[in-house]
Amino acid sequence: MSMTEANGSILTPDRDWWRGAVIYQIYPRSYQDSNDDGIGDLAGITRRLPYVASLGVDAIWISPFFTSPMRDYGYDVSNYRDVDPIFGTLADFDALIAEAHRLGLRVMIDLVISHTSDQHPWFAESRSSRFNKRADWYVWADAKPDGSPPNNWLSIFGGSAWQWDPTRLQYYMHNFLTSQPDLNLHNPEVQEELLAVERFWLERGVDGFRLDTINFYFHDQLLRDNPALAPERRNANTAPAVNPYNYQEHLYDKNRPENLAFLKRFRAVMNEFPAIAAVGEVGDSQRGLEIVGEYTSGGDKMHMCYAFEFLAPDPLTPKRVAEVMHDFERAAPEGWACWAFSNHDVTRHVSRWGQHVADKDAFAKGLASLLMALRGSVCIYQGEELALPEAEIAFEDLRDPYGIQFWPDYKGRDGCRTPMVWEKDAVNGGFGEGRPWLPVSPEHLPRAVDRQETDMRSVLHHYRRFLAFRAEHPVFAKGEIEFLGVEAPMLAFVRAYGNEKIVCVFNMSGEPHAAPVPADLGTIEPLSGHGFDSYLSDGSIVLPAWSGFFARLL
Structure with a gap:
């Protein structure tokens, strides 16, 4: 029994609770x-x-x-x-x-x-020598013959992903701050x-x-260099555009x-x-x-x-x-x-x-x-x-x-x-x-x-x-999704689960819009309770700016 199981919990065990949570x-x-x-x-x-x-x-x-x-x-x-x-x-x-x-x-x-902090006792022990019991708990590597880092890997927070340690006379890897050494999960x-x-x-x-x-x-245990990434493939999803981290294809780090x-x-x-x-x-x-x-x-x-x-x-x-x-x-x-x-x-x-x-x-x-x-x-x-x-x-x-x-x-x-x-x-x-x-x-x-x-x-x-x-409509948590062909700024899709199908239409613009109900949908019944003032009128869905429309397919 967990430490909280007997403390008045109203939760019931459900291994699938996360799906659609x-x-x-x-x-x-x-x-x-x-x-x-x-x-x-x-x-x-x-x-x-x-x-x-x-x-x-x-x-x-x-x-x-x-x-x-x-x-x-x-x-x-x-x-x-x-x-x-x-x-x-x-x-x-x-x-x-x-x-x-x-x-x-x-x-x-x-x-x-x-990774951990460099203040973690594991790292303190690991960096103390090359032969202690946690010597291989982090990613250590020798310098190149000219003293430079082992390869070209970069840190997300800027600069090389390698930091020199004067005690071990080796570099340790850090994908983030120099104070965040990477654990060696190969161990x-x-x-x-x-x-x-x-x-x-x-x-x-x-x-x-x-x-x-x-x-x-x-x-990569061979510490191979990452290849360069073509400029047209660079984007700022993982790191900001000002960061050279985006210049590599991160195959090996x-x-x-x-x-x-x-x-x-x-x-x-x-x-x-x-x-x-x-x-x-x-x-x-x-x-x-x-x-x-x-x-x-x-x-x-x-x-x-x-x-x-x-x-x-x-x-x-x-x-x-x-x-x-x-x-x-x-x-x-x-x-x-x-x-x-x-x-x-x-x-x-x-x-x-x-x-x-x-x-x-x-x-x-x-x-x-x-x-x-x-x-x-x-x-x-x-x-x-x-x-x-x-x-x-x-x-x-x-x-x-x-x-x-x-x-x-x-x-x-x-x-x-x-x-x-x-x-x-x-x-x-x-x-x-x-x-x-x-x-x-x-x-x-x-x-x-x-x-x-x-x-x-x-x-x-x-x-x-x-x-x-x-919560009233399990279709949102568990259902499938199928997009409908409507013109921008509208976005429309159908969520389906069990015997229920709900069409969802969004006006993704700052101006009111009306759109005809897609002919292949058949009869629809508008739903309430979602908080929008959208409505169905003469076969068209009328949506205020930045609003949604929801209807059950009959």
Whole structure:
């Protein structure tokens, strides 16, 4: 029995709960500060769980809260089996799990196992000599005869992926910061230890994992150079355009076939527990969907994965949505996707795609409904339900090393990580009394939760309405999808599951539009409860700007 199984949980075991689930991502530093030190914490999350449950989501994903020197704000772990004191204690985590389960929320945690912090005891031992018991736990290599790095691999955070260590007189590999050395998963002992970490948190009661940088776990043992990437194939899905990381085809520093066997081992541990699921982050600009297909095929690896197609800067158009969904179906016919428009690593989508949109609320509502109507599971990022725009952060307030490295051409990730705004007129928007680790955006305050709660036409209430609408129709969680041939700016598709078929039509523009009902659909019955003022009139579907229309096919 798990530590929370007897604590009043209303959850019932369901191994398929993840298929079509809506998952709410919480970035703990910025959600709720319970002790006024300026940093959000686990007790703060627990305090706000009734709000999360009121949205109607199925689960939460909590970004890393493990012990860390915070060079990359928790994505550099120095102890996988404890909570960093700034976030609280293991007892606080147990209380969070119990409260989430009482409210009917499942809890997924963010496991970062491609690399650790350089402050992790494993790395301290590994770098101490070439002959200790953990000497091969990280990726070490000799210099070339001229002293230069072993090959041309690049770090996502800029520069070489190799850092010289004066004690071992060798280079170690780091796909990210120099303070984030890569683990050597070719070593069986490393795999065993990581599987033990997985089991530790499963026994503590978690319902699943988000696996950070899942396609970075293995490297080419021959350390072959990556080939150059033709300019026309470069894009900024995985790294910003100013980063030379985009100049290589990353064949050898990630995406290695050896990962499939490890993912099967990881899945086997999850299968020892009831109703566990994992979603993997696939960071690759050329083969992202193909890798998602590999990692989610066969029912013996990941339950679901996401790539960066909808997290990229590319404008979201009807054509783009249909292309991504068709590409996924071709690349992953057995797989399952988890779609997101925003997260803690990218510019918030209201700003990324809606810079020139006049009615930001209508835009946010339309995109939210589109996201939740697509085939796949869904991740919603905290504050998205308030239509928060990207915050402007002055250089002197920056915390993200990525942004500091490439400023001002790339401003980093701090703009999407600012504190959640709960009360417009409270100190720091209700986040906490202490000075926040990142400034609260004045532009966010009018969109605070307390202001939107009192306005039934707010974006927040639209999210609640549409999540309830989605829950009423299992076709959205489980059904197939077939796109219809309609002209832009319209997007239309049919979701089908069992005996139910629902046609979904979206106006992806800032002007009202009417479109004839496709002749081959037959009789349709408009559905209500989704929050839009669209309607059927004389054989045409009439949609306001950025709205949707939903009807049952009879």
